[in-house]
Amino acid sequence: MRTIYFIIWKEFKQIFRDKGMLPIIFVIPIIQLLILANAATFDIKNIKVMIIDKDNSSTSRLLIAKYDASNYFKLVGTTFSNEIADNYLADGKIDMFIEIPANFERDLVRQNMNKMMIVVNAVDGTKGNVGMNYSTSLMNDFNQEIRQKFSTINTTFISNTEEINIIQSNWYNPELNYKIFMVPGILVLLVAMIATFLTAMNIVKEKEIGTIEQINVTPILKYQFLAGKLIPFWLIGMFELAFGMIIASIIYGITFVGSIGLIFLFAAVFLIAVEGLGLFISTISDTQQQAMFIAWFLLVVFILLSGLFTAVENMPGWTQNLTYLNPIKYFIELIRMIMLKGSGFEDTKIHFAVMAFFAISINTIAIWRYKKTV
Amino acid sequence: MEAPNIVIKVENLTKKFGNFIAVNNISFEVYKGEIFGFLGANGAGKSTAMKMLCGLWLPTSGNAKIAGYDIYKETELIKKKIGYMSQKFSLYEDLTVAENIRFYAGIYGLSNQQIEAKTNELLSKLGIEELRNSLIKSLPLGWKQKLAFSVAIIHDPEIVFLDEPTGGVDPITRRQFWDLIYDASNRGVTVFVTTHYMDEAEYCDRISMMVAGKIEALDKPSILKQNYGVSTMDEVFLKLARG
Amino acid sequence: MKRFWGFVHKEFLHIFRDKRTLIILFGMPIIQILLFGYAITNEVRNANIAILDLSKDAVTNSIINKISSSGYFMIYDNLDNLDEIETVFKTGKVKEVIVFESGFAQKLKSNKKAEIQIITDATDPNTGTTLYFYTSNIIKNYQMEINLVQQPFLNIIPEIQARYNPLLKGVYLFVPGLITIILMLVCAMMTSISLTKEKELGSMEVLLASPMKPFLVIISKVIPYLILSLIISTVILLIGHYNFGVPIRGNLILLYLEITLFIITALSLGILISTKAQTQQVALMVSLAGLMLPTILLSGFIFPIENMPLPLQIIAHINPSTYFMIIVRDIMIKGSGLEFLWQETAILIGITLVLIIASIKNFRIRLQ
Numbered sequence: 001m002r003t004i005y006f007i008i009w010k011e012f013k014q015i016f017r018d019k020g021m022l023p024i025i026f027v028i029p030i031i032q033l034l035i036l037a038n039a040a041t042f043d044i045k046n047i048k049v050m051i052i053d054k055d056n057s058s059t060s061r062l063l064i065a066k067y068d069a070s071n072y073f074k075l076v077g078t079t080f081s082n083e084i085a086d087n088y089l090a091d092g093k094i095d096m097f098i099e100i101p102a103n104f105e106r107d108l109v110r111q112n113m114n115k116m117m118i119v120v121n122a123v124d125g126t127k128g129n130v131g132m133n134y135s136t137s138l139m140n141d142f143n144q145e146i147r148q149k150f151s152t153i154n155t156t157f158i159s160n161t162e163e164i165n166i167i168q169s170n171w172y173n174p175e176l177n178y179k180i181f182m183v184p185g186i187l188v189l190l191v192a193m194i195a196t197f198l199t200a201m202n203i204v205k206e207k208e209i210g211t212i213e214q215i216n217v218t219p220i221l222k223y224q225f226l227a228g229k230l231i232p233f234w235l236i237g238m239f240e241l242a243f244g245m246i247i248a249s250i251i252y253g254i255t256f257v258g259s260i261g262l263i264f265l266f267a268a269v270f271l272i273a274v275e276g277l278g279l280f281i282s283t284i285s286d287t288q289q290q291a292m293f294i295a296w297f298l299l300v301v302f303i304l305l306s307g308l309f310t311a312v313e314n315m316p317g318w319t320q321n322l323t324y325l326n327p328i329k330y331f332i333e334l335i336r337m338i339m340l341k342g343s344g345f346e347d348t349k350i351h352f353a354v355m356a357f358f359a360i361s362i363n364t365i366a367i368w369r370y371k372k373t374v
Numbered sequence: 375m376e377a378p379n380i381v382i383k384v385e386n387l388t389k390k391f392g393n394f395i396a397v398n399n400i401s402f403e404v405y406k407g408e409i410f411g412f413l414g415a416n417g418a419g420k421s422t423a424m425k426m427l428c429g430l431w432l433p434t435s436g437n438a439k440i441a442g443y444d445i446y447k448e449t450e451l452i453k454k455k456i457g458y459m460s461q462k463f464s465l466y467e468d469l470t471v472a473e474n475i476r477f478y479a480g481i482y483g484l485s486n487q488q489i490e491a492k493t494n495e496l497l498s499k500l501g502i503e504e505l506r507n508s509l510i511k512s513l514p515l516g517w518k519q520k521l522a523f524s525v526a527i528i529h530d531p532e533i534v535f536l537d538e539p540t541g542g543v544d545p546i547t548r549r550q551f552w553d554l555i556y557d558a559s560n561r562g563v564t565v566f567v568t569t570h571y572m573d574e575a576e577y578c579d580r581i582s583m584m585v586a587g588k589i590e591a592l593d594k595p596s597i598l599k600q601n602y603g604v605s606t607m608d609e610v611f612l613k614l615a616r617g
Numbered sequence: 618m619k620r621f622w623g624f625v626h627k628e629f630l631h632i633f634r635d636k637r638t639l640i641i642l643f644g645m646p647i648i649q650i651l652l653f654g655y656a657i658t659n660e661v662r663n664a665n666i667a668i669l670d671l672s673k674d675a676v677t678n679s680i681i682n683k684i685s686s687s688g689y690f691m692i693y694d695n696l697d698n699l700d701e702i703e704t705v706f707k708t709g710k711v712k713e714v715i716v717f718e719s720g721f722a723q724k725l726k727s728n729k730k731a732e733i734q735i736i737t738d739a740t741d742p743n744t745g746t747t748l749y750f751y752t753s754n755i756i757k758n759y760q761m762e763i764n765l766v767q768q769p770f771l772n773i774i775p776e777i778q779a780r781y782n783p784l785l786k787g788v789y790l791f792v793p794g795l796i797t798i799i800l801m802l803v804c805a806m807m808t809s810i811s812l813t814k815e816k817e818l819g820s821m822e823v824l825l826a827s828p829m830k831p832f833l834v835i836i837s838k839v840i841p842y843l844i845l846s847l848i849i850s851t852v853i854l855l856i857g858h859y860n861f862g863v864p865i866r867g868n869l870i871l872l873y874l875e876i877t878l879f880i881i882t883a884l885s886l887g888i889l890i891s892t893k894a895q896t897q898q899v900a901l902m903v904s905l906a907g908l909m910l911p912t913i914l915l916s917g918f919i920f921p922i923e924n925m926p927l928p929l930q931i932i933a934h935i936n937p938s939t940y941f942m943i944i945v946r947d948i949m950i951k952g953s954g955l956e957f958l959w960q961e962t963a964i965l966i967g968i969t970l971v972l973i974i975a976s977i978k979n980f981r982i983r984l985q
Binding site: 031035036038039040045046089090091092108109112113114115116117118119120121122123124125126127128129130132133134135136137139140142143146147150161162163164165166167168169170171172173174176177178180181285288289290292293294297300301304305309311313314315316318319333336337340341342343344347 | 637638641644645649661662663665708725726730733734735737738742743749753759760763764773774777778779780781786787789790810906910919920924925946947953957
């Protein structure tokens with residue numbers, strides 16, 4: 001125990017003496033929470049739309065007004081020319097256009113139905129998809145409205161129509177605020193990055209400057225050395241999480257529905273797992289540059305497969321299976337469940353079990369790979 | 375049966391890196407309390423041999439016993455008995471003199487009182503009490519190396535291994551460094567030192583000459599000079615190196 | 618000139634000797650494009666939902682059938698009472714609960730009105746909203762069908778066309794983005810680190826003391842990175858095109874010219890950083906924070922710029938990656954020519970010139 005204490009003591013001396021470390025510990029969380037939470041928003045509003053109105057009827061004007069009034073769309077303008085709309089779309093000045101053909105209203109009333117063309121710029125698949133969804137929904141409502149409007153002319157329809165009334169409720173996030181969704185995930189990212197990078201770089205640095213040899217000729221045991229290395233960054237990781245949470249609640253006013261203690265309990269296990277990863281990276285790198293590259297590479301893959309930006313359920317089967325191996329995914333899922341929905345230990349016990357398994361197995365492999373004698 | 379005064383016994387020790395044979399079948403013994411010099415040009419295999427004896431690298435074949443312990447099975451026991459000063463500077467530049475001493479002494483399991491006593495003794499012996507709280511990186515190279523040596527024997531090991539301890543320092547500092555080595559040797563510590571400075575060879579009790587992974591000669595400096603009929607170790611080395 | 622190529626050759630050896638870094642440099646883009654192509658999608662399929670049917674009649678049954686056969690939803694659970702909604706959301710297993718009021722069919726018949734509540738787990742607002750839209754559209758279609766049986770009535774059918782990317786594949790966006798990121802990584806980050814390393818080791822001084830012009834020394838150091846980047850870009854383009862069917866509709870020569878322009882931009886950024894940074898560590902941190910972060914987050918790669926707060930929009934608009942991404946995307950997917958892209962190209966050239974002048978100035982100062 002005393003040996004471990006000496007390693008920890010030394011690490012803290014070095015960490016707090018390093019001028020570069022304090023900014024990393026305090027500035028990175030703020031930057032991440034400020035930039036990432038604000039930049040990383042899929043919150044798609046203000047889809048820019050143009051309407052080609054060749055009909056110029058009361059119906060077409062009603063539709064234009066409907067798009068104009070919608071929160072989701074921003075009406076850039078109306079035109080008579082397909083060419084202008086096409087060019088605007090190609091130029092990126094609009095995201096979609098709607099073509100209302102000539103005699104639209106007349107044919108609609110005559111045939112009781114009519115078609116309308118909506119062209120969406122789908123280069124950005126996500127945005128295209130959202131634009132299509134919003135439009136379909138808006139058209140459904142619009143149909144309802146015009147039926148009302150024309151019912152005064154032709155009274156037969158409305159009387160017999162059966163109407164299903166749909167009530168929308170958005171639980172846990174009624175304002176549909178994207179930041180509430182992102183911030184817990186960013187906290188996980190922060191903790192994971194700090195722990196993995198610092199652990200990996202720290203041990204490789206001792207390799208690079210040669211002090212590791214001096215340690216290796218002492219009778220210190222492998223586990224003592226590694227425990228002494230992991231504990232300081234474990235403490236820093238826990239501190240970062242607390243610091244990040246405070247910042248998040250100050251800047252974004254995010255409240256914690258569930259138990260904060262449970263989040264920290266999970267973070268405690270999670271940190272051991274990702275530090276094990278950092279340790280493993282250090283055993284396969286000779287220079288800090290290599291360690292940095294490998295850590296960066298692994299983290300990018302983990303982040304993409306974590307459900308931070310895009311939901312895991314939407315991925316194809318084999319990629320979903322891959323995500324079961326991703327420690328970051330479990331923490332993001334859990335922190336969102338606890339922070340936003342107030343889930344308890346009963347709901348998250350599988351997460352705990354899996355993370356404990358990760359922590360043990362990753363560290364076992366890393367310790368086995370770490371050799372005092374080569 | 376080993377004679378009681380043999381502390382290092384090496385038999386047919388070999389280390390290969392792929393096809394390259396860094397240490398080729400060397401055998402020798404080192405006696406308690408002597409200063410044993412390991413000489414040779416850069417790349418002759420001195421450091422590799424020493425790293426195997428310290429338990430840092432595993433040999434490809436051959437046997438060795440350090441302080442009676444086997445270098446394959448009992449490396450952790452060996453590590454309690456030895457001190458080591460590597461070619462690369464091994465103190466932490468961003469820690470102070472006292473902090474470095476405290477750290478290594480702590481790892482070797484010295485108690486707080488022992489650490490305090492050792493620190494005072496060491497600083498006064500080197501005459502640098504006033505540098506106690508200076509960062510290592512602020513010290514001149516000569517001081518760093520003297521300090522590194524003192525830290526390497528902080529736990530009173532039976533044997534201390536020094537890998538090119540005086541590289542890059544001026545002759546006066548080297549002389550002072552050797553005073554420290556003599557001092558340790560007088561207290562019964564066996565000193566195993568590699569160097570490529572031939573004048574340092576004269577300070578050793580016995581020396582071995584390594585050329586291309588093999589030990590070409592091993593004896594007291596005076597006897598070697600006599601055998602080769604020359605007056606300096608430099609000339610002995612040149613004769614050996616030319617084959 | 619012979620000496621110059623000697624230098625270039627030496628640099629190549631340096632890069633190719635570090636196998637681990639090379640594997641990462643080539644492996645990273647390939648794995649990333651595969652992940653982006655296959656895994657990263659906002660398209661909803663087989664989302665788990667729960668049903669709370671307080672009516673259990675023929676109408677609710679056929680609506681539930683419509684929903685479950687749509688391909689978007691999997692019915693994970695059938696609930697019995699309102700209290701179970703909270704529980705099932707907390708386990709995180711379902712994203713949406715659909716509640717049919719009691720006596721649904723009867724109310725629809727006699728009152729001509731019945732109620733369905735769609736409750737989404739809006740912790741993820743996008744998934745929540747998307748699921749709501751899908752569900753409500755299915756229900757509205759159903760409503761239209763039952764009414765049509767009785768008699769025809771006014772109906773506008775929107776015909777939606779997804780231009781440029783009919784299957785709405787996310788990978789269309791990721792190929793240009795990935796090229797940009799990799800070019801930044803290789804050209805700016807690696808160059809800045811490798812130049813700073815020479816500085817740290819003192820070997821830069823030796824090179825500069827050689828009879829070659831300092832300018833040529835730097836050029837010879839960055840040429841291998843230029844070639845490496847062109848190879849990696851080609852690999853990404855090939856995988857994107859042949860594996861994921863991302864079109865290359867525009868002029869290939871124009872595309873490569875623009876790529877080369879951006880490589881020069883990135884290289885001059887790397888050189889500029891190296892003239893300022895004293896240690897590799899600093900160069901690394903500056904590159905990560907100052908280049909990678911904006912390239913990934915503030916360039917419109919994943920997240921639309923127009924939704925960001927103003928300060929971030931400003932950063933995005935001085936970020937060369939933003940312009941390059943638009944250029945590559947438009948050439949590949951829309952087939953745009955220079956007549957559409959001259960503005961972006963001009964801005965990119967302008968930024969590059971500023972960077973080159975700044976790094977030459979800094980370099981001179983350091984030499985004196």
